[in-house]
Amino acid sequence: MEADVPPLDAMHRLKELYNFILLCDEAHSLLSIGTTGRGCLEYWNDNHPDAQVPSDLIDIRTATLSKAIGGIGGMIAGKAKFESAIRSHITQLRQDGGGRHWVHPPWYRQRGFSASQHSSRAACAV
Numbered sequence: 001m002e003a004d005v006p007p008l009d010a011m012h013r014l015k016e017l018y019n020f021i022l023l024c025d026e027a028h029s030l031l032s033i034g035t036t037g038r039g040c041l042e043y044w045n046d047n048h049p050d051a052q053v054p055s056d057l058i059d060i061r062t063a064t065l066s067k068a069i070g071g072i073g074g075m076i077a078g079k080a081k082f083e084s085a086i087r088s089h090i091t092q093l094r095q096d097g098g099g100r101h102w103v104h105p106p107w108y109r110q111r112g113f114s115a116s117q118h119s120s121r122a123a124c125a126v
C-alpha cells in the first residue's frame with residue numbers, strides 16, 4: 001500500500017465529463033490525514049490551494065473503525081440519495097448471513113469476540 005491520495009482535481013474533471021459516482025474507501029485516511037482528520041478530500045485541498053475540489057466531490061465514503069480508532073465496525077457516509085439503496089443492501093447482506101462477509105476471524109479471536117458478536121457490532125451507520 002503506497003498511501004497515495006489520488007489526483008482529485010483530475011477526478012473532479014472526469015466526474016463532470018462522465019457523471020459517475022465516486023466512492024472512496026477511507027479506511028486508511030479517515031482521522032489520519034487532513035488538518036482535521038477528514039481524509040483524502042481535506043488532505044487534497046490542504047495541499048493543493050490552486051487545485052481545490054468541491055467538498056461534495058466524493059459521493060460515498062466507507063471507513064473502518066479498526067485502524068485510526070482501534071475499534072470494531074465500520075461506517076458508510078454519503079449523499080442522502082444513496083441512503084435507501086445502502087440500507088437495503090445492508091439488510092440483504094444480513095439476511096444472507098450478515099457479518100460473515102466482513103469477519104476477519106483471527107482478528108476477532110485475538111480480541112475475544114465471536115463471529116456472532118461481530119455481525120451485530122459491524123452494523124454500518126448511514
Ligand SMILES: Cc1ncc(COP(=O)(O)O)c(C=O)c1O
Binds near residue numbers: 025
Ligand atoms: C483499504 C481497506 N478498506 C477496508 C478495510 C477493512 O478494515 P476492517 O476489516 O479491519 O474493518 C481494510 C483493512 O485492512 C483496508 O485496508
